[in-house]
């Protein structure tokens with residue numbers, strides 16, 4: 006008997022996985038594939054973090070911790086907010102989670118009533134709508150484009166808000182576009198949420214990976230905002246499965262109860278490793294890598310534009326360029342498949358990020374070094390006969 010829950014019908018796979026499978030097949034046949042579809046840093050986790058985790062394992066720190074995480078790690082995250090953003094976030098409001106994914110699960114488990122509707126940007130991070138669906142909430146798309154830098158505005162929010170709308174989730178910097186919200190923009194969105202008695206969640210997973218300015222944290226815009234973050238991207242710990250969430254005070258006990266039941270606690274060795282993430286020597290290394298990401302972006306954006314891709318939004322952060330490829334092809338999914346076969350360049354088609362003109366866009370991740378990016382640009386130039 007095969008009878009999965011009805012929600013499974015609404016949960017889609019990542020389309021890029023199909024491309025990835027084909028990329029691996031081609032690699033097995035000896036083809037050289039340039040991976041620009043990957044949404045994780047290519048750098049290894051900094052050594053102070055891995056050393057701290059290994060030492061913790063060797064000294065037997067392998068039992069459960071508190072459900073909301075090690076008190077000293079919550080304290081270290083609180084100190085990080087003070088040092089980096091000059092904002093006071095008490096450790097008691099911080100929950101350590103299983104990545105930003107764990108934070109999203111806990112937030113929606115805590116807030117989403119069956120049938121409640123949640124405003125999400127389209128394009129946006131695809132797992133959001135699936136996590137929401139898992140908790141019987143409903144995604145409500147706000148189509149966003151280059152005219153608003155692929156971010157929602159207060160006007161768009163008012164236009165889309167319905168009586169059944171429970172809240173808004175945004176990301177800054179965003180995936181797939183890398184665009185940022187200013188503090189004034191975050192405050193204006195928060196205001197509309199408050200006017201409507203709605204919740205406001207801000208995903209700051211790409212903080213630290215911004216190249217002109219430091220992204221402002223939504224923690225500065227009110228203590229009623231849910232702020233999600235992760236050790237995955239800036240701290241380059243994707244596989245460690247560790248993140249955190251800043252929770253509005255009234256919900257602390259609710260999230261703690263959920264964490265106790267859903268996960269027991271985040272990984273203990275990963276938490277001990279993360280204690281070294283805020284050490285000056287780790288931050289110094291991460292800042293060197295941040296400069297390298299910037300160098301890659303500054304190389305890749307003009308190189309792609311020269312070929313005929315258009316970078317229509319300001320890619321101020323993350324490690325993605327979301328390019329308009331409509332001058333080059335009718336459908337980005339077909340294009341992505343053909344590029345992989347004929348050039349060995351793997352990229353993610355817009356289809357993975359929503360239903361707002363996905364055929365027009367393709368995402369290139371600069372999670373590979375400049376020499377490989379140059380090779381990719383050369384192959385793409387040849388393919389398009391430039």
Ligand SMILES: Cc1ncc(COP(=O)(O)O)c(C=O)c1O
Nearest residue numbers: 104105106130180210235237248
């Ligand atoms: C916008 C965004 N949020 C959340 C996540 C989840 O990341 P993790 O669970 O590794 O922290 C990702 C991963 O790519 C992402 O791009």
